[in-house]
Amino acid sequence: MSVKIKEMMDRPEVLLRGNFACAGCGLSIAYRTAISALDRPIVVIPACCASVIQSLHPNVTYNVPTLNIAFAAHAAAASGISRAKKRRGEKATTVVWSGDGGTYDIGVATWSGAAERNEDIIHFCYDNGFYSNTGAQRSGATPRGATTTTTPIGKQEKRKSVTRIMAAHDVPYIATASIGYPRDLHTKAKKAANIEGYRFILIDAPCPTGWNSEPAITPELGKLAVKTGYFPLYEIENGKLTFSRRGAKYRDPSNRLPVEEYFGKQGRFKRMNPQQVEELKKDLQFEWDMLSKLE
Numbered sequence: 001m002s003v004k005i006k007e008m009m010d011r012p013e014v015l016l017r018g019n020f021a022c023a024g025c026g027l028s029i030a031y032r033t034a035i036s037a038l039d040r041p042i043v044v045i046p047a048c049c050a051s052v053i054q055s056l057h058p059n060v061t062y063n064v065p066t067l068n069i070a071f072a073a074h075a076a077a078a079s080g081i082s083r084a085k086k087r088r089g090e091k092a093t094t095v096v097w098s099g100d101g102g103t104y105d106i107g108v109a110t111w112s113g114a115a116e117r118n119e120d121i122i123h124f125c126y127d128n129g130f131y132s133n134t135g136a137q138r139s140g141a142t143p144r145g146a147t148t149t150t151t152p153i154g155k156q157e158k159r160k161s162v163t164r165i166m167a168a169h170d171v172p173y174i175a176t177a178s179i180g181y182p183r184d185l186h187t188k189a190k191k192a193a194n195i196e197g198y199r200f201i202l203i204d205a206p207c208p209t210g211w212n213s214e215p216a217i218t219p220e221l222g223k224l225a226v227k228t229g230y231f232p233l234y235e236i237e238n239g240k241l242t243f244s245r246r247g248a249k250y251r252d253p254s255n256r257l258p259v260e261e262y263f264g265k266q267g268r269f270k271r272m273n274p275q276q277v278e279e280l281k282k283d284l285q286f287e288w289d290m291l292s293k294l295e
């Protein structure tokens with residue numbers, strides 16, 4: 001059952017005022033919503049916007065212990081922290097907080113090793129579908145057709161399914177969530193905190209600066225991604241997939257809003273031609289079909 005709003009509001013603030021996030025930043029909403037669900041979090045952050053928005057030394061706007069580290073070391077560093085805390089008999093929730101570049105691409109070796117060892121870590125990936133921190137290059141999470149600085153005519157390949165790659169590691173808990181539905185995200189983070197072993201939560205987190213979207217509609221974009229079937233919501237527990245309430249609803253294509261409604265609100269899809277739109281629709285249905293096999 002989802003947590004109550006009051007319960008969420010009563011949690012400590014983890015991201016303080018004066019941070020450097022752009023207006024309408026989905027990452028900052030994701031961070032506040034997910035990290036505040038955890039008791040005694042220690043957060044390991046590889047290079048990404050999350051390592052930049054925290055401000056400059058000697059100021060810091062993260063209200064929790066934070067370790068900034070190189071891409072290729074995030075889950076390894078978190079493994080060490082988690083084990084050291086256990087050895088000392090101290091309670092902590094050790095977290096990797098990484099962008100999609102650090103999860104789908106550059107950090108795969110480190111999290112794959114930690115997932116195989118079933119380290120006691122929660123890995124959150126805030127997914128804005130590209131490398132925002134370094135000026136909007138494409139990542140493995142960029143959807144087909146989206147323009148980035150390295151895909152000026154739109155990305156030609158389909159988006160990688162990082163949850164299915166993670167599922168192949170047989171970790172105890174995997175979930176997807178969206179900043180459009182903060183209660184669902186907070187509830188899944190809390191649930192993950194009560195499970196032992198490697199847990200992974202992929203969060204759809206719009207980036208108005210790189211997506212060329214209106215900052216004020218960030219939550220609406222999060223909702224639209226779900227309602228159009230672009231971003232399915234589900235959990236995979238010990239290998240078995242269950243669609244979340246909204247995931248189950250939009251599994252049926254006749255319940256979905258036209259995906260063009262979602263694309264139309266983002267400049268990054270402006271140059272898509274009808275053929276690319278059709279190909280992208282096929283990519284989305286392919287992913288739904290593959291997920292259904294894990295049910």
Ligand SMILES: Cc1ncc(C[n+]2csc(CCOP(=O)(O)OP(=O)(O)O)c2C)c(N)n1
Pocket residue numbers: 047048049050071072098099100101102103106128130131132133134139
């Ligand atoms: C090994 C290595 N390669 C490249 C970089 C440069 N770099 C810093 S942040 C970043 C992009 C991170 O993208 P993502 O993980 O998606 O997070 P976002 O920037 O979108 O928040 C890159 C390529 C780096 N710091 N280290």
Ligand code: SF4
Pocket residue numbers: 020021022023024025026027028049053128132133206207208209210
């Ligand atoms: S570039 Fe995007 S992800 Fe980075 S701080 Fe700005 S809105 Fe957030």
